[in-house]
Amino acid sequence: MAEKEIVLQEPKISEFTFTAKLLGKMSEIQDRINSLNTFELKTEGNAFNIISVESTDMQKNPYLFFIFTLKNDSISVKYSVAPDSSEKLRHLFIIKTLSGMLSLISDIYEVDAKTFYQHIDSAIDSVLQSLSQSYSTLYGNYESLLNDYRETKRLNIELTNSNKSLISKSSSLTEENEQLKARLKELESYSDQSIMVMIDDWIESHDNTIDIEEFSKTKNVPQPRVEQILNKMVSLKYIELKG
Numbered sequence: 001m002a003e004k005e006i007v008l009q010e011p012k013i014s015e016f017t018f019t020a021k022l023l024g025k026m027s028e029i030q031d032r033i034n035s036l037n038t039f040e041l042k043t044e045g046n047a048f049n050i051i052s053v054e055s056t057d058m059q060k061n062p063y064l065f066f067i068f069t070l071k072n073d074s075i076s077v078k079y080s081v082a083p084d085s086s087e088k089l090r091h092l093f094i095i096k097t098l099s100g101m102l103s104l105i106s107d108i109y110e111v112d113a114k115t116f117y118q119h120i121d122s123a124i125d126s127v128l129q130s131l132s133q134s135y136s137t138l139y140g141n142y143e144s145l146l147n148d149y150r151e152t153k154r155l156n157i158e159l160t161n162s163n164k165s166l167i168s169k170s171s172s173l174t175e176e177n178e179q180l181k182a183r184l185k186e187l188e189s190y191s192d193q194s195i196m197v198m199i200d201d202w203i204e205s206h207d208n209t210i211d212i213e214e215f216s217k218t219k220n221v222p223q224p225r226v227e228q229i230l231n232k233m234v235s236l237k238y239i240e241l242k243g
Contacts, residue, residue, distance in 0.1 A: 009083040009084075010083075011063055011064065011080035011081055011082050011083065012080065012081040012083070012087070013078065013079070013080055013081075014078075014079055014080075014081060014087070014091065015076065015077060015078045015079075016076075016077050016119070017074055017075065017076045017077070018074065018075050018111050018112055018115055018116055018119070019073065019074055019111070019112040019115060020070070020071070020073060020074050020075045020109060020110060020111045020112065021072075021073065021109070021110045022070075022071075022072045022073075022108070022109055023107065023108055023109060023110055024107070024108035024109070025108075026043070026048045026070070028105075028108050029048060029070065029105050029108055029109055030043075030048060032104055032105055032108070033050055033101070033104070033105070036104075038052070039051060039052050040052070040053070046071060046072060047069050047070065047071050048069070048070045048071075049067055049068070049069050049070075050067070050068040050069075050070070050101065051065065051066075051067050051068075052065060052066050052067075052097075053065045054066075062080070063080065063082075064080050064082060065079065065080055066078065066079035066080070066094055066097065067079070068098060068101065070109060075109075075111060077094060077098060079094045086130075088123070088126050088127045088130055089127060091123055091126075092123050092124065092127055095119065095120055095123050099120070190221065190225075192229055192232065195221060195225065195226070195229045196229060196232075196233055196238065198215075198219055198221075199215070199226070199229060199230065199233065199239075200238070200239075202215055202219075203239065210230070212226050212227060212230070
């Protein structure tokens, strides 16, 4: 069988740029961003790069990443998008990350607000339009799933409590069964001499007769054992059978 070649799909690369203005020094931006311990920082000529590598391929090359390149008059954004992911959601994530970073240096570095806000509005609108269902439908589905979850949780609690009750009853029955076994063992452990005395007393109080079944039930001695002891008493000539 011929071996199949596995080809790793390369991520898509996207870019966008905003007009900006440096109000302080690049070194100030570097010090502030560096304190986060989140990004890799690199200076190239007049440009300052803020880099984040989210994942690498098998050759340890950057696979998912983004780079914010800050210059005196502009900021460029370059990022990758995995083939099996949503480009619009990835774009929105990058915008969110960029907004958070810019908020930390807003007194040092200023991005053209009008263009930036329009870009954010466009990104959000693009995601909303791509949704296959309206918000009300999604919320309705969420409510339905939430109710199902609550009902399942309630049934689970009831079943758990019921199971605990059954375990308690089972434990009680087991204990009772053990007690009965112990009692039976105790009864079965009567010595031959003890049963002989019991039979002798019975015969004396019942006009020299013995009903083996009745004696067995009354004294809680198994019938085979009663018969065995009666035969022994006859062989020892303690009693004599008539009729």
